[in-house]
Amino acid sequence: MAKVTxxxxxxxxxxxxxxxxxxxPICQQALADELDRRDRNMQATTELEQVAARLRDTQxxxxxxxxxxxxxxxxxxxxxxxxxxxxxxxxxxxxxLTSWVDTDLPVTLAEALxxxxxxESDQYPGQTYYQFTFDALIEGAIEGVLDIYRQVSELx
Numbered sequence: 508m509a510k511v512t513x514x515x516x517x518x519x520x521x522x523x524x525x526x527x528x529x530x531x532p533i534c535q536q537a538l539a540d541e542l543d544r545r546d547r548n549m550q551a552t553t554e555l556e557q558v559a560a561r562l563r564d565t566q567x568x569x570x571x572x573x574x575x576x577x578x579x580x581x582x583x584x585x586x587x588x589x590x591x592x593x594x595x596x597x598x599x600x601x602x603x604l605t606s607w608v609d610t611d612l613p614v615t616l617a618e619a620l621x622x623x624x625x626x627e628s629d630q631y632p633g634q635t636y637y638q639f640t641f642d643a644l645i646e647g648a649i650e651g652v653l654d655i656y657r658q659v660s661e662l663x
Contacts, residue, residue, distance in 0.1 A: 570643040577620070577647025584616045584648070585655035591663065598656045601649050620648055 513534065515523070523530060585594065593615065 573643035574647035574650075577644035578651035578654075579647075580619050580644075581616070581648035581651025582655055584619045585652045588615050588619065589652075594656060597652055598660070602653060602656070616648065616652070620644065
C-alpha cells in the first residue's frame with residue numbers, strides 16, 4: 508500500500524486527534540467516494556452529450572421531412588386548387604422574397620397546410636386569418652408552389 512502525506516489545518520488536526528479517529532480509513536473512504544462521484548458525473552455528462560448529439564441529428568431529419576411534406580402540399584395546391592388569380596398573386600408575393608415573414612398565404616393554401624384551424628380577426632370582424640410561423644413546412648409549401656409556377660408560367 509502506498510504511503511502519502513496530507514496536510515491539515517491545525518484546528519482540524521487537533522479535533523481529529525481529540526476524537527481519536529483513525530485517519531487512514533476515513534481518508535481512503537473519502538477519496539474513494541470523491542472518485543466515484545467524479546466517475547458518475549463524467550458518465551452522466553457523456554450520456555447527456557450523446558443524447559444531445561442524437562437530438563441535434565434529428566433536427567435535420569425533422570426539417571427535411573417537414574419541408575418535403577410542405578412541398579407536396581404546395582405542389583398539390585398549385586396543381587389542383589389554386590385559381591389563376593391566386594397563383595399569380597402568390598408568385599408576386601413570394602417569387603422575389605428572400606424572407607417570407609409578414610406575408611399572407613392564400614386562404615386555400617393555408618387550409619391545405621393547416622386544415623380548418625382559422626380564427627376570426629379582431630381587427631377585421633368577419634374576416635379570417637391563419638396564425639402560423641414560417642418553418643420547414645411553410646418553406647416547403649412556398650417552394651413547391653413556386654416550382655410549379657416556374658414550370659407552368661410560360662403556358663399561361
